[in-house]
Amino acid sequence: MAILAINPGTYYHLESFEAPRYAQYFDQLVRPEDLPNVDLNAFNVVLIPCRTPADRMEPLKQQLLDYLDMGGTIIATGESDSELFLPNIKVTPQPTNFWWWLTPGADLGVRIAKPEHSLFQYLTQKDITWHLHGWFDVPEGAEVLAVNESGKPILYVDEVTTKGRMIITSLDPFYHHGSHFMPATTRFLDGFLPWMRAELDRDCL
Secondary structure, three states: OOEEEEOOOOHHHHHHHHOOOOHHHOOEEEOHHHHHHOOHHHOOEEEEOOOOOHHHHHHHHHHHHHHHHOOOEEEEOOOOOHHHOOOOOOEEEOOOOOOHHHOOOOOOOOEEOOOOOHHHHOOOHHHHOOOOOEEEOOOOOOEEEEEOOOOOEEEEEEOOOOOOEEEEEOOOHHHHHHOOOOHHHHHHHHHHHHHHHHHHHHHOO
16 A cells, blocks of 8 residues: 655644654655656555645646546545545535633534544544534535534545545644644544554555
8 A cells, every 4th residue: 555645845744744753654745746747546545634735736636536536545634725626525614712622621522423433443532622623514425424513524534426535624633733732633643644554555455
């Protein structure tokens, strides 16, 4: 199995992708502008991290769609306006409360929607809870894995829009881990990236 990560090159991307903690999970890093020179079909997974500028990804829209239609998997995390370059994503922003956890007994309301999913052998509800940026109207047949306080999807798997698979979330773990802000995001990546390797690799056997 091979995993390609888009690396826009900001400090939090460099920390997430190149520092020793997670570097072993990625087989190749590529700037968005260099993606046309890469054969995506050589990779089982293409990961697009938090806060990847959409204007750098929009010219690649057809290449990404072609990859999905060949059965590829794309993982896209939050705050990248993924709806501008990936198909059938409908996101609604919501106000972000960065400091809710300072209130004793506060509950952000994030919930695991499908605890039997293999991802949650690696992650707990606490690991997906830091703050919220938005929720999705998911296509019929998509698999919702986590929801916000109103029961709206914030993490889902779409295997119905294309012949491939999209794992989409409004959570932004790479940004916060790379910024050394919000320890839950490091716990998230500590679980999510091993799952990506182990479980998605198993799917490719």
